[in-house]
Every structure is written in C-alpha cells, then in structure tokens.
Amino acid sequence: MSHPASNEQQVRERIARGRSLALVVGIVGLAASLAGMFGIFGDPKLAFQGYHFGFFYWLLLGLGCLGMSLLAHATRGQWTLPLIRIWESGARAIPVVMLLYVPVLALGMKHVYEWMHTEHVAEDPVLQAKSPFFFWPADYTGTPVFFLVRFVFYAAVWFLMANFLWKKSLQQDQAKDPIEGEVLSRQRTGPASGMIVAFMLVFTLAMVDFGQSLMPHWFSTMYAVIMVVGGGFLALALAVYMVLQWRDLPPYTGKITYMPYRRDWGNFMFTLTVFWSYVSFSQLLITYSGNLYEFTQFYLRRNDGGWQYLAYLIVIFHFFVPFFLFLAPRTKKVVPQLLAGAILVLAIRTVDIFWQIKPFFAETLSISLFDITAFVGFGGLWFYFMLGFLNQRALLPQNEARLMEVAHGHS
Amino acid sequence: MAHVETAPQLYGIMAEFETPEQLIEAAERTRAAGYKKFDCYTPFPIHGLVEAMGVEEAKVPWTVFICGLFGAIAFFSLQVYTSVIDYPLNVGGRDFLSWPYFIPITFEGMVLCAAFGAFIGMLAYNGLPAPYHPVFNVPQFARASTDRFFLCIEAKDPNFDRNRVYEFLQSLNPLSISEVEA
Numbered sequence: 001m002s003h004p005a006s007n008e009q010q011v012r013e014r015i016a017r018g019r020s021l022a023l024v025v026g027i028v029g030l031a032a033s034l035a036g037m038f039g040i041f042g043d044p045k046l047a048f049q050g051y052h053f054g055f056f057y058w059l060l061l062g063l064g065c066l067g068m069s070l071l072a073h074a075t076r077g078q079w080t081l082p083l084i085r086i087w088e089s090g091a092r093a094i095p096v097v098m099l100l101y102v103p104v105l106a107l108g109m110k111h112v113y114e115w116m117h118t119e120h121v122a123e124d125p126v127l128q129a130k131s132p133f134f135f136w137p138a139d140y141t142g143t144p145v146f147f148l149v150r151f152v153f154y155a156a157v158w159f160l161m162a163n164f165l166w167k168k169s170l171q172q173d174q175a176k177d178p179i180e181g182e183v184l185s186r187q188r189t190g191p192a193s194g195m196i197v198a199f200m201l202v203f204t205l206a207m208v209d210f211g212q213s214l215m216p217h218w219f220s221t222m223y224a225v226i227m228v229v230g231g232g233f234l235a236l237a238l239a240v241y242m243v244l245q246w247r248d249l250p251p252y253t254g255k256i257t258y259m260p261y262r263r264d265w266g267n268f269m270f271t272l273t274v275f276w277s278y279v280s281f282s283q284l285l286i287t288y289s290g291n292l293y294e295f296t297q298f299y300l301r302r303n304d305g306g307w308q309y310l311a312y313l314i315v316i317f318h319f320f321v322p323f324f325l326f327l328a329p330r331t332k333k334v335v336p337q338l339l340a341g342a343i344l345v346l347a348i349r350t351v352d353i354f355w356q357i358k359p360f361f362a363e364t365l366s367i368s369l370f371d372i373t374a375f376v377g378f379g380g381l382w383f384y385f386m387l388g389f390l391n392q393r394a395l396l397p398q399n400e401a402r403l404m405e406v407a408h409g410h411s
Numbered sequence: 412m413a414h415v416e417t418a419p420q421l422y423g424i425m426a427e428f429e430t431p432e433q434l435i436e437a438a439e440r441t442r443a444a445g446y447k448k449f450d451c452y453t454p455f456p457i458h459g460l461v462e463a464m465g466v467e468e469a470k471v472p473w474t475v476f477i478c479g480l481f482g483a484i485a486f487f488s489l490q491v492y493t494s495v496i497d498y499p500l501n502v503g504g505r506d507f508l509s510w511p512y513f514i515p516i517t518f519e520g521m522v523l524c525a526a527f528g529a530f531i532g533m534l535a536y537n538g539l540p541a542p543y544h545p546v547f548n549v550p551q552f553a554r555a556s557t558d559r560f561f562l563c564i565e566a567k568d569p570n571f572d573r574n575r576v577y578e579f580l581q582s583l584n585p586l587s588i589s590e591v592e593a
Contacts, residue, residue, distance in 0.1 A: 281514065288511045291503060 007250040012391055014246070019387045026380020029054075030100070032373040037107060041369065048108035049361040050370025054378040055101045056210055057353050061238070062097055062382065063203060064231030065090030066158060068239075069165050070199055071232075073192035076185065079264030081403050082256045082396065083239035088169060089389035090235060091162035096385045097378060098155040105148065115216045116144065127216055134213070147209060154206050161195055166389075173398040181399030203228055214360035218298050222283040229279060230349060233272040237345035240265050244339045251396050256403075263332040269341060270326035277319045302355065306365025310355045317348040422545035422593040423449075423565035424576050425552070426585035431457045434560035437583045438463040441562060444579060448568035452546065452561040474532035475525050482524025487517040549589045563591060 033054070036047030069087040072080035110116045113134075114127075121127045121140045131140035134147040168188050175181045204224040211227065212219055247257040255261075287295045302311060322344060331337045358371065397403060428434045434451060441449055442465045451460060490513040494500055499507045534540070546552050546563060555561050562585075564576050580588050 281511075285511050285514070288509075291505075 008395055010249045011246050011252065011395060014249075015387045015391045019384050019391075022380045022383035022387065024380070025376050026378075026382075026384055029373045029375070029377025029380055031377075033370055033377050034103060036370050036373070037103060044108070045111045046368045047370040047374075048104055048111035049358075050368050050372075051101075051104055051108075051374040052112045052210075052214075053354065053357045053371050054374030055097060055104070056357050057350070057375060058097045058378040058382045059094065059206075059210070060227060060231040060353065061234050062090055062094040063158070063206075063228075064233070064235030066094065066162055067196075067199060067203075067228060067232050068235045070161070070192050070196050073165060073168075073188045074196060076189060076402075077264070078402050079261050079268070081400060082243050082252065082261060083236075083265075084169075084397065085390060085393065085395055086239040086242055086386075087235055088162070088166055089386045090238075090382075091158070092166055092389045093382050093385040094158045094162060095155055096381055098151070098158075100378060100381060101151075105151065109144065113213060113216075115140070115213060130216060150205065150209060154202060157198070157202050161199065164191070164195075169397065170393060172400070173394055175399045178399045178401040178404060181397075182401045185400070200224075200228065211356070214357070215298060215301075217294050220283055220287075220295070220298070222279055222286070225279045226276070226283060229272060229276045230352065233269070233276060233345060234349045236265070236269060236272065237342045237349070240269070241339065241342040241346065244335060244342065247335060256396065257335070259333060262335070262338055263329075266326050266332035266338055266341070269322070269345065273319065273322045273326060277323075301359045301363065305359075305363050307355065307359050310351060310365065314348065314352050314355060317344065318352055322348075420593045421566045421573070422548075422591040423563045423571075424573070424580060425546065425549055425561055425563040425589050425591050426580040426583060427551050427554075427587045427589070428560040428562065428583075428585055431460070431560060433584075434562060435460055435463045437562050437585070440583060441564065441579075445570050446564050446568050446576075448565040448571075450563055450565070452552070452555045452563070454556050454558060454560075457560075470536050471529065471532050475528045478528025478532075479521045479525030483517050483521035485524070486520025487513055490516055545591050545593050548592045551587060551589060559586075566593075 032041075033047055033051050035041065037044050037051070041047070065087040068080075069084060069091050071077075072084045072087065104112060114120060115131060115134055118141050121131060128140065132146070134140075134144040135142055136146040138145055165188075168184065168191075172181045172184045175184060207224040207227050208219075212223055243252055243257060244262075246252045284299065287299055290296075301307065322341065325331055325337075325341050325344070331341055354367075354371070358367070426437065428437060431453065434453065435457065438449075438451055438460060442463070449464075451464060453460070491508065494509075495507040501507075502509070546555075546561070551559065552561060562580075562583075564571065564580070577588065
C-alpha cells in the first residue's frame with residue numbers, strides 16, 4: 001500500500017483531539033441553546049431563531065460536502081482526490097444536523113416560521129393560498145404535515161446518497177489491486193451524475209422550506225443556486241484548509257499538496273467566487289428591474305437598519321478581495337497565501353449566511369447570544385461526527401491509480 | 412576579447428537535443444552560466460521549461476489587467492454620461508444613477524478590452540507576425556515541429572563569445588551544434 005497506516009498516526013491523533021474538543025464545545029453550545037428555548041435566558045424566540053441559523057449553516061456545509069463529493073465522483077478530477085474523504089465524511093454527518101433540528105420542529109415552529117401563525121394567515125389570502133405546501137392534507141390551522149414529511153424525506157435522501165458514495169469508496173479501498181480500483185472508480189461516474197440531478201431538485205425544495213419560507217411572501221428562483229454555490233464553496237474552503245494545515249504530515253505531504261493540485265484548488269475557488277457573485281448579482285438585478293414589493297422586500301430589509309454594512313463587507317470580501325487573490329498565480333504557489341484565502345472564504349461565507357438568514361428575523365443589525373451558541377453547538381457536533389467518519393477509513397483513496405501516478409511519478 | 416568578430420551576420424549558436432528532459436537541463440545550465448538572450452524551440456509545450464529558462468512572464472497579465480480596468484471604467488463612465496449627465500431619463504422613478512443596470516455593460520466592456528489586450532499584447536510581445544526568423548536557416552530546425560528540441564544562444568547576449576558558447580554547448584552533449592545566420 002502506498003500510504004502505510006503507521007505514518008498517518010500524527011494526523012489521526014490530531015483528528016481525535018479535534019473530535020474531543022468539538023464534542024465538548026458542541027454539547028456546551030447546544031445545552032445553552034436548549035436552555036434558552038425554555039426561557040432560561042430571556043425570550044425563547046431568540047433561542048429558536050438562533051438555532052435555525054446554526055441549523056441552516058451546518059446543513060449548508062454538509063450539503064456542500066455532499067455536492068462536492070458527487071461532483072468529484074462524476075467528473076473524476078484528479079485535484080479532488082486529496083479532498084474527497086473530507087467531503088464524504090462531511091456529507092455523512094448531515095443526518096446529525098437534521099436530527100438536532102427536532103427541538104424546533106417539536107417546540108418552536110411558531111418562533112421561526114411566519115406561516116405557522118394562524119392569525120396572520122387568516123388575514124392573508126396569499127399565505128392561505130401557499131399554506132397547502134406546508135399543511136397538506138390539513139388546513140393552515142392544523143399540523144404542518146407536508147412540511148414534516150418533506151423534512152424526513154430530505155434526511156433520508158441525503159443519508160442514502162452519502163452512504164452510497166461512502167460504501168462505493170470503501171469498496172475501492174478494499175479492492176485487490178489498482179486495476180480493480182480503477183474499474184470501480186469508473187463505475188461510480190454514472191450513478192453520481194444521475195444523483196447530481198436528484199440532489200439539485202431536492203436541494204431546491206429544501207431551500208424553499210428552510211430559507212425562502214422564512215419570508216413567505218417572497219420568493220426567488222435564484223435562491224437555491226446561490227445557496228448551492230455557497231455551500232460548495234464553504235466545503236471546498238474547509239477541505240483545502242484542513243489538507244493544507246496538515247501538509248507537513250503524512251499522508252498529505254509532498255505531491256498530495258503540490259503545486260498542480262493547489263493551482264486547481266485555487267482556480268476552483270476563483271471560479272466559485274465569480275459564479276457566486278454572478279448569481280447573487282443576477283438576483284439583485286432582476287429584483288431591481290422588476291421593482292415589485294414581493295421581491296424587493298428581501299433587499300429592502302437587508303439594505304437598511306445596519307444590515308447594509310454587512311452587505312458592503314460581503315461585496316468587498318466575497319467578491320473583490322478573493323477575485324484578485326485567487327486570480328494571482330502567486331496565491332497557488334505560496335501555501336500560506338492559499339491557506340489565508342481558504343480562511344477568508346470560511347469567514348466571509350459565515351458572514352454571508354448570517355446576512356442571508358438573520359434579517360428574516362430582525363429588522364436591525366443584531367446578533368444574539370443564541371446565534372453563537374447554536375452555531376458552535378451544531379458545528380461542534382457536526383465536526384465530532386465528520387472527523388469520526390474521516391478517521392474510520394484511509395485518509396486518501398486507496399487503490400487509486402491516478403493518485404499513485406502522482407505519488408510515484410517523475411514529473 | 413582576443414577573438415575577432417568576423418561574422419556580424421551571426422544570429423546565434425543552436426544546439427539540438429533528443430528529449431525534453433535534456434532540453435530542460437540544458438536550459439537550466441544555460442541560465443546558470445549567465446546567458447540571458449537565449450530561447451528554446453520545442454514541438455509541444457513542456458512543463459517546467461519556462462521555469463528552467465527563468466522567464467519572467469509578467470507582461471501579458473498586466474496588460475490584460477490594465478486593459479480590463481480601462482474597459483470597465485470607460486463603459487461605466489459612458490453610461491453615467493449618457494443616462495445621468497447628457498440625457499437624464501426617468502425609468503420607472505428610479506435614480507438616474509441606477510448602477511445595477513450599468514453592471515452588465517461594464518462587464519462586457521471589461522471583457523472586450525481585456526480580450527483585445529490579451530490578443531494584441533501576446534502578438535506584440537512575441538514580435539508577431541514574423542515573416543522571417545533566422546533559426547529557419549538551419550536545416551535540422553525543420554524537426555523542431557516534430558521530434559527535436561532546440562536551444563539557441565543569441566549573439567546579442569552580452570556574454571556571447573563564439574568559441575566559448577560553442578564549447579559550452581558542446582558540454583551539454585547535444586546531437587548537433589549549428590551556427591545560425593541572421
């Protein structure tokens with residue numbers, strides 16, 4: 001085997017240490033959030049809304065991991081090989097995030113979703129017309145059965161997809177030689193391509209439920225696209241960050257993090273910067289041209305009450321700075337510079353998702369304690385499971401002819 | 412110099428190699444020997460050759476950047492001039508300076524000018540079109556487009572000395588060495 005398990009020990013120990021820390025932070029964060037839901041730290045509404053932000057963020061990261069794994073298996077890009085195990089593990093941790101959302105479903109739907117307020121819906125023909133999407137077969141005074149059914153459906157679909165990729169990769173690890181490994185790797189491209197279509201359809205629905213329905217009069221056909229690009233960007237930045245952090249430790253040394261791979265990673269981050277900016281701006285331009293209140297209310301809320309300053313920050317650090325940073329060939333040559341780029345992306349993506357979600361709940365720029373406790377709570381548990389999955393298998397794909405070429409090649 | 416410059420029409424001295432690896436090594440040693448005016452000719456792009464030659468390729472990217480920036484500013488300004496200053500037009504009660512509307516055109520202008528910068532800049536810096544180039548005077552050079560790799564140290568190099576360059580190239584174990592007439 002090209003990567004004997006013995007010299008991976010250091011990375012595996014770091015993963016194990018990260019896991020314990022993540023578990024502690026996660027439990028503390030979640031405990032604080034749950035306590036808040038029972039009104040221990042004031043208005044429970046803030047606790048539920050903060051909890052929704054934490055859920056949305058880590059769900060998006062998990063889905064980004066799933067989307068990137070699908071893309072990697074479908075296209076068989078060589079540059080994905082050092083990162084793919086991180087994505088597969090992250091995708092497999094999605095059910096944890098879904099499960100942790102149960103307190104909101106059980107106790108606090110009213111605090112998060114405006115369409116749960118029977119008295120609002122009763123006066124509002126638009127919301128009444130939309131209510132079957134959530135309440136079918138009951139009417140809007142009942143339980144949101146259809147919404148809950150979809151919730152379970154999403155969790156099942158994402159688990160099955162992530163598990164399928166996980167099993168197929170494990171099969172390759174256990175193949176008898178790289179030739180069999182290559183055959184298995186090629187066999188995955190078909191199902192993975194088909195699953196990308198299913199993934200996008202399910203993802204679009206989920207973004208209607210967990211994102212757009214927070215402002216139920218508003219809708220945007222660009223929303224799911226913006227979010228899937230943002231999720232994939234987050235997953236890519238995280239994987240690049242982790243691998244580059246460990247670049248001096250086997251198995252990530254030498255050619256696993258060498259220049260041609262870093263160039264591809266940097267170029268892909270550049271691509272996602274541009275694509276994210278393109279779809280985000282398109283949504284703004286279409287809204288601006290249409291000039292109808294049902295569309296503009298999304299931006300009116302985010303361009304006022306202090307939220308506009310976050311918007312300026314996002315324009316600068318989500319477009320201009322990464323645009324030139326990832327454009328420069330130097331960024332891909334100098335490891336700390338690419339690492340800084342990945343950290344920048346992780347930071348500004350977090351600001352962006354906060355700017356996307358929080359103004360649904362608050363008219364003025366504000367951050368509550370529960371936004372933070374839920375963020376670290378979900379994050380801690382997500383990392384606990386994700387790192388656990390990562391440690392269960394080889395850290396790099398085994399019996400992978402394309403990786404062996406690199407490891408033993410002369411170029 | 413003891414040697415008399417008898418051939419002012421000499422363009423340079425060229426060595427022929429069989430493999431890309433030999434050429435990369437030759438380029439590295441040529442650079443290490445202090446020669447600056449030399450060039451490599453290959454039938455296909457070779458990874459690592461540019462680095463081995465030590466070529467600073469900063470000109471085209473900066474040309475593209477400046478042209479792109481010019482395009483973006485120029486096209487944005489044009490729209491500001493036409494819709495805000497010269498002929499202010501009320502469209503649905505929006506501001507005259509409705510910048511979101513101007514972005515697509517600004518983007519197009521940037522791409523247009525940047526592409527011109529890349530295309531024309533590349534030709535200009537490469538000295539193209541070049542109807543005549545001295546290296547074609549060497550008969551072996553015909554194989555530069557099929558299966559041979561050439562390195563030519565040019566006479567305009569400040570360190571150029573016919574005999575010493577000849578000896579130096581000899582030390583690289585080429586298939587052949589030829590004088591290139593200008």
